[in-house]
Amino acid sequence: MTALAPMQTARAPMQRSRGEAAVSLRTHGARTVLAGLRQQGNAKAILPHAGTVPEVVFLNTSGGLTGGDRLSYRLDLGAGCRAVAMTQTAERAYRAGDGQAQVDIALTVGAGGWLDWLPQETILFDRSALSRRTRISLAPGAGCLMLESVVLGRSAMGETLEDLTFRDRREVWRDGTPALVEAVVLDRAALTGGRAVLDGSRAFATIALVSQDATDALAPLRAVLDEPGVEAAASAFDGKLVCRMRAGDGWPMRRQIVRALAVLRRAKAPRVWQTLERLA
DSSP, rough: OOOOOOOOOOOOOOOOOEEEEEEEEEETTTTEEEEEEEEEEEEEEEEOOOOOSSEEEEEEEEEBOTTTOOEEEEEEOTOOEEEEEEEEEEEEOOOOOOSOOEEEEEEEEOOTOEEOOOOOEEEEEETTEEEEEEEEEEEOOOEEEEEEEEEEEEETTOOOOOOOOEEEEEEEEEEEEEEEEEEEEEEEHTTTOOTTTTTOOEEEEEEEEOOOOOOOOHHHHHTTOOTTTEEEEEEETEEEEEEEEEESSSHHHHHHHHHHHHHHSSSOOGGGGGGHHOOO
């Protein structure tokens, strides 16, 4: 009796997600109206009725990102438009087999307009690979408030990170001139770096306010940068304010973020942030 050789099967390529969501808003008299909406793949945009200032909520319906995924969010505000844009929940970057996940975010604010870009945190898992670029383009007289926060694993689940690749480029351009450009690069070495890097922190965030009167908010902001378990500092010059913070866990950092945003926005937190607002 002849033994059968094991059957060899070709490995099919893993399915990758592709998504793009684009929103355009324009003023019409005293109202702000939707001028355009495009959604494709796993990227969606929700526009809840949330008061006088429109809210745009971006959503990745795939539940996370892994190697080879592509995601794009775009928002175009016309002259005089004010809006708040955010993500519906935390974005998660999972272990990547091949390649990197890529996220491209382009936000444009017309003359005299204003944008609060307040995404919830990005959670990086062990051996994740994510490359992201966020660019905010401000026309003359426009301004913005920008938040980016990152959490390294879920401490409540006992997760630890040994290796990852994270490249995050953030840009704010004011009338064609760069007002804020920073590149964040995390790898295996950064996870164990000293005070010049993470110094054992599991969460970090940057808040930037780009406005002609940004320096006026510096003293009130510094007065609330006292959340236990969070190391934070802020400075302001040349029409921009930058606040940086890091913490041993994502939860106290979220509390500090909410308190800081309450001072800088002088407004009630967006709907998707209101659970955190009650804890501030």
